[in-house]
Amino acid sequence: MDVGQVRVGVARSDPHGVLATPLVTLARDLTAAEDAVPTDLAELARLVAEHEAVEVVLGLPVNLAGRHGPAAVHAKAYADRLADVIAPVPVTLTDERMSTVVASRRLAERGVRGKRQRAVVDQAAAVEILQGWLDAQRRQTR
DSSP states (O other): OEEOSSEEEEEEEOTTSOOEEEEEEEEOOOSSOTTSOOHHHHHHHHHHHHTTOSOEEEEEOBOTTSOBOHHHHHHHHHHHHHHHHHTTSOEEEEEOTTHHHHHHHHHHHTTOOHHHHHHHHHHHHHHHHHHHHHHHHHHHHO
């Protein structure tokens, strides 16, 4: 997942954990009461169940110096809240440095620009995050 202030980009992998593909972009529910489950988290829980996810990988926006700024704090808080909603499925944070930049560049190379790009860039960033994590997992098991 690529979690932003306004949207959440979601990708999924094949059952063998080889290839990440875009799934959906969800609008963040910023109006939910503090004791209620926001609609974006409820929809993520539904997707986790529907796709029988065994783990959720969420991008942690580390800055170029490798430090955790306000965006990373926000992502961690979102991950904690999501983990409560989808338990016992674990939520793993992974470095997402430059994922949105790479996703935007790849979309532009394919001729997707402007409003069309904004509509799918979060999903594309989620694909970059998940694919990087899947590739790293494969390298570790070799």
